[in-house]
Amino acid sequence: MTDFNRLGEICKGINEMYSIVLDNFLIYYAASRDKLELEFDKHFHRYRHLAKVMPKNWVSLLKCQYIGHRIFRKGGLIQKYLKHVAVKGLDAEQQEFLVRQAKYPWRFNFSVISGNPDEDFYEMEDVFTGGKFLLYSPSISNSLKERSIILWFNLIAFNGSCWQTYGPVTGYQSFNADDIFSFATDFHPLINSCDQLLIDMEENPVPYMMLAIGSHYPRTFHGQNEILQVQAEHPIEEMDTDKLRRNFELEYAFGVIRISHPEWKKIPHVAAAYFDESREIVLLSAYTDKGFDELVKKLKRHGYSFPADPATRIHVSINTAIQDIFKKVPMQNVYEDLFIEKPSPESKKEMAKLNKLLAMALPYINEGKEPDVEALAKKSGVNIEIARDLLGISIARIREL
Numbered sequence: 001m002t003d004f005n006r007l008g009e010i011c012k013g014i015n016e017m018y019s020i021v022l023d024n025f026l027i028y029y030a031a032s033r034d035k036l037e038l039e040f041d042k043h044f045h046r047y048r049h050l051a052k053v054m055p056k057n058w059v060s061l062l063k064c065q066y067i068g069h070r071i072f073r074k075g076g077l078i079q080k081y082l083k084h085v086a087v088k089g090l091d092a093e094q095q096e097f098l099v100r101q102a103k104y105p106w107r108f109n110f111s112v113i114s115g116n117p118d119e120d121f122y123e124m125e126d127v128f129t130g131g132k133f134l135l136y137s138p139s140i141s142n143s144l145k146e147r148s149i150i151l152w153f154n155l156i157a158f159n160g161s162c163w164q165t166y167g168p169v170t171g172y173q174s175f176n177a178d179d180i181f182s183f184a185t186d187f188h189p190l191i192n193s194c195d196q197l198l199i200d201m202e203e204n205p206v207p208y209m210m211l212a213i214g215s216h217y218p219r220t221f222h223g224q225n226e227i228l229q230v231q232a233e234h235p236i237e238e239m240d241t242d243k244l245r246r247n248f249e250l251e252y253a254f255g256v257i258r259i260s261h262p263e264w265k266k267i268p269h270v271a272a273a274y275f276d277e278s279r280e281i282v283l284l285s286a287y288t289d290k291g292f293d294e295l296v297k298k299l300k301r302h303g304y305s306f307p308a309d310p311a312t313r314i315h316v317s318i319n320t321a322i323q324d325i326f327k328k329v330p331m332q333n334v335y336e337d338l339f340i341e342k343p344s345p346e347s348k349k350e351m352a353k354l355n356k357l358l359a360m361a362l363p364y365i366n367e368g369k370e371p372d373v374e375a376l377a378k379k380s381g382v383n384i385e386i387a388r389d390l391l392g393i394s395i396a397r398i399r400e401l
Contacts, residue, residue, distance in 0.1 A: 002134075004118035007161055011120075011136040014159045017097045018166060021090065026098075027067050029086060030077060036067045043206040047325060050213050058168075062209050065155050065167025069205060072157065074105035104158035106166070108205045110180055111152050113140075121162070127151065127177035128194040134162040139169035151175050153211065170212045174219040179318035183211065186322050186330055207325070214321035218396050222268035222288075222389055229314040229332055230292040232284045234306055239275045239282065244302060253338040261298055264291045271295040274335040284310070285333055354390065356380040361391055 115123030269291025
């Protein structure tokens with residue numbers, strides 16, 4: 001049985017050593033000695049616009065965390081620092097602390113909580129390796145008191161008995177492993193495996209640190225349906241369009257056939273398959289779990305037995321984060337743009353109603369008041385459910401900023 005009281009005291013002692021040895025000495029030493037502050041600034045330059053919407057000390061905290069990782073990561077600077085006169089000038093306990101830390105490389109980690117055996121102790125599972133570990137983190141406990149978290153990003157260090165965090169502890173309300181992988185491949189398209197993502201994060205964690213901008217992004221719902229990007233790609237040489245046409249809606253554009261589910265093609269589900277003739281693949285796509293499920297079931301009834309589970313299940317919030325971080329609109333479905341039609345007068349009219357709704361709600365939001373959604377929906381001519389969804393997302397985003 002683990003003695004969590006004793007282990008908690010050990011962890012608190014380690015945190016005190018972090019403060020004394022790292023925060024008050026080694027971080028500054030490394031920043032000056034190996035120009036790590038300039039190295040971080042170079043990596044961060046691309047994302048400097050984010051500093052305007054984050055807490056004032058955010059960049060400084062990230063910089064210390066980055067330097068700590070450079071010191072203690074696998075093959076890090078600590079091995080040479082242990083031989084330096086400045087480090088040898090520390091007292092015996094402090095030097096022994098650094099020697100112990102040097103034995104176990106620090107690493108950045110995306111993980112989920114699988115258990116909570118004691119106060120401030122969490123059983124964690126790495127979402128990319130499946131590795132399990134015991135983590136001590138009062139910061140996680142404090143975050144969970146404020147909101148629900150589904151994924152964590154931490155710099156973790158082993159103390160000989162369990163793991164601890166160093167620097168900012170970031171919890172995401174709406175990101176999962178697929179979201180992080182999508183984020184990584186957006187700025188590094190050559191990443192095609194979890195191992196490659198981990199290597200990239202080890203080499204330069206700064207882009208992944210920037211995801212803190214989306215830590216409060218909520219999950220998005222349309223009624224009872226969570227809005228997602230649910231997809232799966234499968235090899236297939238041909239599809240019987242004559243047979244499919246009887247029960248699906250088919251369209252053709254630039255060598256691609258869009259096969260829309262007649263009942264689930266509309267918002268919010270947008271369920272459709274895209275058959276690329278030249279690549280001999282079919283992409284199954286929907287914006288809800290139910291839409292994807294119904295698409296797979298209907299295709300199966302026509303002889304196409306695709307797996308029920310999607311290959312990716314991405315939250316729309318990660319696309320918002322990509323847009324905020326990289327200042328670009330992420331690609332969501334490579335085939336969808338082929339079938340985009342010019343907006344009809346009717347759709348322009350509906351968009352004008354939505355813009356009117358937002359314009360009327362904005363003064364209330366800016367004053368910190370809750371707008372009367374039902375009244376504004378009636379005045380603007382917008383469906384009440386759509387108005388609730390749109391204003392809910394807008395209010396959450398504005399409050400975050």
